[in-house]
Amino acid sequence: MSFTLLIVQTLNGLQFGVLLFLIAAGLTLVFGVMDFINLAHGVQYMLGAYLAVMFYALTGNFLIALVAALGAALLLGLLLEFTVFRHLYDRDHLEQVIATFGIILFLNQGVKVVWGAAPLSLPIPDMFAGTVVLSPGILYPVWRLMIIGSGLAVALILYLLVTRTRVGMLVRAGATHANIVSALGVDIRRLFMIVFGFGTMLAAFAGVMIAPILSVEPGMGDSVLILAFVVIVIGGIGSMRGAFIAALLIGLVDTLGRSFAIDILRLVMPPSPARTVGPAIASMLIYVLMALVLYFRPAGLFPAKGR
Amino acid sequence: MAEPVLRIENLRKNFGGLVVTDGVSLDINEGELHAVIGPNGAGKTTLINQISGTLEPSDGRIYLNGTDITALPPDKRAHLGLARSFQITSVLPRFSALENVALAVQARAGSSYQFMGRADKETALNDAAMAALTEVALDKRADLLAAHLSHGEKRALELAIALAMQPKLLLLDEPMAGTGPEESERLIGVLQKLKGRFAMMLVEHDMNAVFALADRISVLTYGRILASGKPAEVRADPAVMTAYLGEELE
Amino acid sequence: MNFVRRTEALPIAIFLVLALAPVAASFGAETYLLNLFTRVMIYGIAALALDFLCGYGGLVSFGHAAFVGIGAYTAAIFGAHGVSEIAITLPVALIVSALFAYLTGTVCLRTKSVYFIMITLAFGQMIYFVAGSLSPYGGDDGLTLKLRSTLFGFPILQNDRALYYAVLLFLLGSYLLLRAVVASRFGRVFRGSKENPTRMATIGFHVFSYQRVAYVIAGCLGGLSGFLLANATEFVSPSYMSWQRSGELIIMVLFGGIGTLHGAIVGAAAFLLLEDMLGGITENWKLIFGPMLVLIVLFARGGLLGLATSIKERLSRG
Numbered sequence: 001m002s003f004t005l006l007i008v009q010t011l012n013g014l015q016f017g018v019l020l021f022l023i024a025a026g027l028t029l030v031f032g033v034m035d036f037i038n039l040a041h042g043v044q045y046m047l048g049a050y051l052a053v054m055f056y057a058l059t060g061n062f063l064i065a066l067v068a069a070l071g072a073a074l075l076l077g078l079l080l081e082f083t084v085f086r087h088l089y090d091r092d093h094l095e096q097v098i099a100t101f102g103i104i105l106f107l108n109q110g111v112k113v114v115w116g117a118a119p120l121s122l123p124i125p126d127m128f129a130g131t132v133v134l135s136p137g138i139l140y141p142v143w144r145l146m147i148i149g150s151g152l153a154v155a156l157i158l159y160l161l162v163t164r165t166r167v168g169m170l171v172r173a174g175a176t177h178a179n180i181v182s183a184l185g186v187d188i189r190r191l192f193m194i195v196f197g198f199g200t201m202l203a204a205f206a207g208v209m210i211a212p213i214l215s216v217e218p219g220m221g222d223s224v225l226i227l228a229f230v231v232i233v234i235g236g237i238g239s240m241r242g243a244f245i246a247a248l249l250i251g252l253v254d255t256l257g258r259s260f261a262i263d264i265l266r267l268v269m270p271p272s273p274a275r276t277v278g279p280a281i282a283s284m285l286i287y288v289l290m291a292l293v294l295y296f297r298p299a300g301l302f303p304a305k306g307r
Numbered sequence: 308m309a310e311p312v313l314r315i316e317n318l319r320k321n322f323g324g325l326v327v328t329d330g331v332s333l334d335i336n337e338g339e340l341h342a343v344i345g346p347n348g349a350g351k352t353t354l355i356n357q358i359s360g361t362l363e364p365s366d367g368r369i370y371l372n373g374t375d376i377t378a379l380p381p382d383k384r385a386h387l388g389l390a391r392s393f394q395i396t397s398v399l400p401r402f403s404a405l406e407n408v409a410l411a412v413q414a415r416a417g418s419s420y421q422f423m424g425r426a427d428k429e430t431a432l433n434d435a436a437m438a439a440l441t442e443v444a445l446d447k448r449a450d451l452l453a454a455h456l457s458h459g460e461k462r463a464l465e466l467a468i469a470l471a472m473q474p475k476l477l478l479l480d481e482p483m484a485g486t487g488p489e490e491s492e493r494l495i496g497v498l499q500k501l502k503g504r505f506a507m508m509l510v511e512h513d514m515n516a517v518f519a520l521a522d523r524i525s526v527l528t529y530g531r532i533l534a535s536g537k538p539a540e541v542r543a544d545p546a547v548m549t550a551y552l553g554e555e556l557e
Numbered sequence: 558m559n560f561v562r563r564t565e566a567l568p569i570a571i572f573l574v575l576a577l578a579p580v581a582a583s584f585g586a587e588t589y590l591l592n593l594f595t596r597v598m599i600y601g602i603a604a605l606a607l608d609f610l611c612g613y614g615g616l617v618s619f620g621h622a623a624f625v626g627i628g629a630y631t632a633a634i635f636g637a638h639g640v641s642e643i644a645i646t647l648p649v650a651l652i653v654s655a656l657f658a659y660l661t662g663t664v665c666l667r668t669k670s671v672y673f674i675m676i677t678l679a680f681g682q683m684i685y686f687v688a689g690s691l692s693p694y695g696g697d698d699g700l701t702l703k704l705r706s707t708l709f710g711f712p713i714l715q716n717d718r719a720l721y722y723a724v725l726l727f728l729l730g731s732y733l734l735l736r737a738v739v740a741s742r743f744g745r746v747f748r749g750s751k752e753n754p755t756r757m758a759t760i761g762f763h764v765f766s767y768q769r770v771a772y773v774i775a776g777c778l779g780g781l782s783g784f785l786l787a788n789a790t791e792f793v794s795p796s797y798m799s800w801q802r803s804g805e806l807i808i809m810v811l812f813g814g815i816g817t818l819h820g821a822i823v824g825a826a827a828f829l830l831l832e833d834m835l836g837g838i839t840e841n842w843k844l845i846f847g848p849m850l851v852l853i854v855l856f857a858r859g860g861l862l863g864l865a866t867s868i869k870e871r872l873s874r875g
Contacts, residue, residue, distance in 0.1 A: 031671070035671075037671050037674060037675075084851055084855070087855055088854070088855075091854070093617060093670055093671055093674060094611065094617050094807070094811070094815075095854045097617070097619065097674060097804070097807065098804075098807060098808060098811055098850055098853075098854050099850060099851045099854040099855070101804045101807075101808070101850060102846070102847040102848065102849065102850025102851045102854070103847060103851060104847070105843040105846055105847035105850070106843065106844055106847030106848055106851075107847075108843070109841050109843035109844050109847070110844060112841070113841055113844065222800070222801075223682070226678055226679060226682045226800060229675040229678060229679060230675075230679050232675075233672060233675050233676060233679070237671065237672070276691075276692060276693060279690035279692070280687050280690040280691060282690075283683070283686035283687055283689070283690050284683050284686070284687055287679055287680060287682070287683035290676070290679055291661070291664045291680075294664050294667065294668060294672075294676065295663070295664050295667065298667040298668045298672070299668075299672075359759055360758075360759075361755060361758070361759070380758070380763070381755075381758040381759050382758050382759075382761050382762055382763045382764075383763075385758075385759055385760055385761030386761050390759075390760075391759055393755075393756075397753060397755060397756045398753070398756065399749050399752040399753050399756060400752060400753075401752055402748075402749065402752065406745070410745060410746070410749055410757075410760060411760040411761075413742060413745070413746075414760050414761035414762055415761060418742075419742045419743055419745075419746050419762065419767070420742075420743055420770070421741055421742040421743055422737065422738050422741050422742075422743050422744075423737050423738075423741055424737075424741055424742070425740045425741070426740065426741055426742040426744070426745040427740070427745070429742075468756075468760060472760060472761065
C-alpha cells in the first residue's frame with residue numbers, strides 16, 4: 001500500500017464521487033420537488049455519452065460535441081417529460097417504477113439498435129490529453145482532474161442557483177413543503193419542467209465528461225443509477241448538500257475499498273483467502289455504509305425538513 | 308387520594324424555535340372526563356400525540372397509572388391501557404367495520420403471530436368486536452367496508468375501536484369534528500353512556516359537547532394551560548373569557 | 558375482506574392447466590414447452606412472494622431477485638463441493654435467505670415508501686456484485702451444476718417431467734401457504750399495516766416486527782424459487798439477481814393484478830410467454846416491450862385484465 005497509490009486512488013475516488021454527484025443532484029431534485037422516482041435518470045447519462053460520441057464524429061470538436069450533446073439530451077429529456085413523465089407525477093411509486101423501467105428497456109435497446117452493441121469511445125481533447133506531475137513520481141491524467149474541477153464548479157453553481165435565485169428558492173421550498181409552493185400560486189408544472197430539464201442536463205453532462213475514460217455502451221447508466229440512489233438515500237432525499245457529501249463519501253469508500261481491501265485483509269489473514277474475500281467485501285462496502293447510516297438515521301444524513 | 312390515571316408533568320415540545328407545548332402539567336383521575344379546549348393552534352393535538360406516543364416530547368414526563376410511559380412506543384402504551392381517536396378519521400378503509408374493531412380486540416387477545424386459521428372466523432374476536440359496535444350503535448353496519456361508512460359513522464367506529472381496547476384512559480381528539488348536529492347529539496349520547504367507565508380526555512371545539520360532558524376543563528392557549536377547573540369555574544374565569552371563551556359562548 | 562369470498566374458479570383453473578400442461582406438451586415440442594412452463598412456475602413462486610409483500614403489505618421491494626440468487630447460489634455452491642442432497646441444501650438455502658431478509662429487512666423497514674424501494678434495490682445490487690466477485694464460483698461467468706439435487710441419494714429431479722411436477726408441488730404449496738397466512742391473524746395485522754400503520758400502532762401492534770416477519774417469509778420463498786431455478790437450468794450466474802430481474806418480478810406482479818396471489822402466477826406466465834413470443838419476432842423485443850409497460854401503466858390499472866376492461870370502456874364511450 002504505497003503512498004503514491006493512496007494519493008492516486010483518493011483522486012480517483014474524488015473523481016468518481018463528483019460524477020455520482022452530477023447524477024444524484026438531478027435525481028434528488030426531481031425526487032424532492034415532484035416526489036417522482038425516475039429510474040430512467042441513468043439512461044439520460046448514457047444518452048449524454050452517446051450523443052457526445054455522435055456529435056464528435058460529425059464535428060471533430062469536443063466542445064461543440066459537448067454543447068450539442070447537452071442540447072440534444074435536454075430536448076430528449078423534455079420530450080420524455082412531456083409525453084410520459086408528467087402523467088406519472090400523481091401516480092403511486094410502484095407505477096412510476098414500472099413505467100420508467102419500461103423506458104430504460106426501450107432506450108437501452110434503442111442505443112444498441114442505433115449505435116450498435118459494441119462499446120464506443122470518445123477521445124480526450126488534445127489540450128487535456130496528457131498527465132500532470134502532482135509531486136515527484138506521482139503522475140495523474142489531466143482529464144480526470146478536469147472532471148473533478150468541472151464537477152466542483154457545477155456543484156458551486158448549483159449551490160448559488162439554489163440559494164440565491166427565485167427558482168432555487170421555490171425548488172428548496174418545493175422539496176420540503178410542496179403543497180405550500182403550489183398554494184403560493186406558482187405554476188408547479190413549469191417549475192417541474194425546469195427542474196427536470198436541469199436534472200437531465202446534469203446527468204448528460206456527467207455522461208459526456210466520463211465518456212473519454214470509460215467505454216460508452218448500452219446499459220452503462222444502470223449501475224450508476226443505483227449508486228446514485230444510494231447517494232441520495234444516504235444524503236437525505238431532496239437535500240443537495242446531502243447528495244454532495246454522500247457522493248464524495250461513496251466515491252472515496254468504493255474506490256479506496258476496491259484498491260486496498262486485499263492489502264488490508266492480508267494483515268489479518270493469509271494472502272490466498274484474502275484475494276478471494278477481498279473483492280467481495282470491497283463490493284459490499286458502500287451498501288454496508290448505507291445500511292449503517294440508515295440504521296441510525298432512517299431519513300439520511302441531511303433529512304429535508306417538514307416531511 | 309388514589310393515583311391519577313394520567314399524570315403529565317411539565318411537558319414541553321418545540322419544533323426548532325417554535326414552542327408548541329410549553330410546560331403543561333395535568334392530572335386525570337379515575338372515571339373522570341377531562342376536557343381540553345383552546346383556540347386553533349393552541350397545541351391540543353400535539354399534546355394528544357405526545358400522550359399517545361406518536362410524537363416525542365422535548366422535555367417532561369408522562370405517567371399512566373403511575374408507570375412512566377414517556378419513552379414508550381405507541382404500541383406498548385396501547386397495551387398499558389391507552390386508547391385514542393384521531394382528529395382526522397383514521398380507520399382501515401378497506402376492512403369492514405367489524406374487522407376494524409376485531410383487530411383492536413385481537414391486539415390484546417393472545418399472540419398475533421398465528422399464521423394459520425382464518426382470523427375473520429374467530430368468534431371470540433368477532434363477538435367482542437360486535438359488542439363494541441353495539442355500544443356505539445354501529446352493529447347494523449358491521450359488515451360494511453369502513454370506507455363506505457358516513458363521516459359520523461366513521462367517528463363512531465373510531466370510538467368502537469377504542470372501546471374494544473378496554474382502555475384505562477381514552478384520548479378523544481375532536482370526536483365531533485365535521486359531524487352534523489344530529490350526529491353530534493348521538494355521539495354526545497354515546498359518550499354520556501361511557502362516562503365513568505374509564506378516564507377520558509376530550510379535545511373538542513363543540514362547546515355544547517364540552518359543557519355537557521366534562522367533569523373538569525383545562526384551557527390551553529399557546530401551548531400553556533391558562534386555567535383549569537370545574538366547568539362553572541372555567542366559564543366564570545375572566546382570563547378565559549377574554550382569551551377564548553367569550554366569542555364562542557355568546 | 559373480499560379476497561376470501563372471491564371465486565375459487567380462477568386459481569383452480571390455473572393449477573389444473575399447469576397440471577395437465579405436460580400431457581399437452583407431449584404432443585408438441587415437449588422439452589421446450591416443459592422448460593418454459595417450469596420457468597413460469599419457478600418465477601411464479603418468487604412473484605407470489607413479492608405480491609404478498611406489495612399487494613398485501615404495501616412493501617414494494619425492488620430487490621427480490623436477490624433472494625432468487627441466494628437460493629440458486631446455495632444449490633450451486635453446495636453442488637460444486639459435491640453436495641446435492643435436497644434434505645441438506647434446501648434448508649440451508651431457506652435459512653440463508655431468511656437471514657439475509659432479516660438483516661436487510663431490519664434496515665429497509667425502518668424507512669418508508671421511496672426509501673424502501675431504493676434501499677431494497679441497493680441491497681439487491683450488493684448481492685449481485687458479491688456473486689460477481691466470487692471467483693472460485695465462476696465470478697461474473699457463473700457456475701454450472703454438475704447434477705440436479707437428489708433426495709436421500711435418489712436423483713428424483715433428473716427427469717424434466719419429474720422436475721416439472723416437483724416445481725408444481727412447490728408452487729401449489731407456496732400458494733396455499735400464503736393464502737393461509739394472508740387470512741390468518743398475522744396476515745390481518747400485516748394487511749392492516751398497509752392501510753394505516755399509525756392506527757395499527759395505536760391499537761397496540763408493533764408494525765415493524767410484523768413487517769419483518771413477512772419480509773422473511775417472502776425472502777424464503779424467493780430463495781426456494783432460486784433453488785429450483787438452479788436445478789432447472791443447471792446453471793447459476795449473477796444475472797439471476799440483477800436489478801432487471803427484480804424489476805421483471807414487479808412487472809409480473811403488476812401484470813397479473815396486484816394483491817390477488819394467483820394473479821402473480823398468471824403474471825409470471827404472461828411475462829415469460831410474452832418475452833418468448835416477442836423474442837421470437839425480433840431480437841430487439843425490448844423496443845416493443847418497454848413502451849408496452851409505459852402504456853399499461855398509463856392506461857390500464859389492475860393488470861392485463863384491467864387493460865381489457867378499460868379498452869372496452871373507451872370503445873363503448875367513444
